[in-house]
Every structure is written in C-alpha cells, then in structure tokens.
Amino acid sequence: MVQPNDWRLTSQENYLKNVELFYKIYSDRKTETDHDHCEFCLATFSDAIHDALKEGYTTANDYWWVCKECFEDFNEMFRWKVIVESK
Ligand SMILES: [Zn+2]
Numbered sequence: 033m034v035q036p037n038d039w040r041l042t043s044q045e046n047y048l049k050n051v052e053l054f055y056k057i058y059s060d061r062k063t064e065t066d067h068d069h070c071e072f073c074l075a076t077f078s079d080a081i082h083d084a085l086k087e088g089y090t091t092a093n094d095y096w097w098v099c100k101e102c103f104e105d106f107n108e109m110f111r112w113k114v115i116v117e118s119k
Pocket residue numbers: 070071072073074075098099100101102103
C-alpha cells in the first residue's frame with residue numbers, strides 16, 4: 033500500500049489525476065523526445081539505451097510516462113482510466 037508521503041509523489045495529482053493512460057510501446061510515441069522518465073520513480077524510457085524501459089503507460093499526447101511498477105502502486109490513488117491500444 034502506497035502512503036501519501038511516498039518519495040515518488042511530487043504533486044503529480046496536478047496533471048495526472050483522473051486522466052486516461054494508454055499502454056504503449058515506447059517506440060510508438062508521437063513525440064520527438066529521445067528519452068523520457070517515469071513521472072514517479074524517474075526510470076528511463078528509451079529505444080537506444082539497452083536496459084531502459086521499452087513500454088509503459090502514457091497520456092494521450094505521449095508526454096507523461098509512468099512505468100508498470102508505479103502504475104500498479106498509484107493506480108488507486110490517481111484513478112486512471114486505462115486504454116490499451118490495439119494494433
Ligand atoms: Zn516508475
């Protein structure tokens with residue numbers, strides 16, 4: 033159970049509460065960024081870095097990313113609506 037004082041919480045409720053999240057392969061993103069970080073634990077998403085995350089949850093604009101572990105931990109607190117994109 034995640035506590036409200038969890039070190040990963042830094043006011044993400046201002047932009048990530050009650051939003052739709054899409055489960056996506058990182059290389060399918062629409063943005064031009066070379067890499068991103070999990071909004072909570074700062075884990076790296078990247079195509080180029082071997083041990084970086086290759087898939088996770090992201091907002092509709094592919095701007096904010098959340099890793100699987102943080103998704104599990106904060107899903108209840110943030111009340112996300114998950115959309116799995118079919119291929
Ligand atoms: Zn994370």
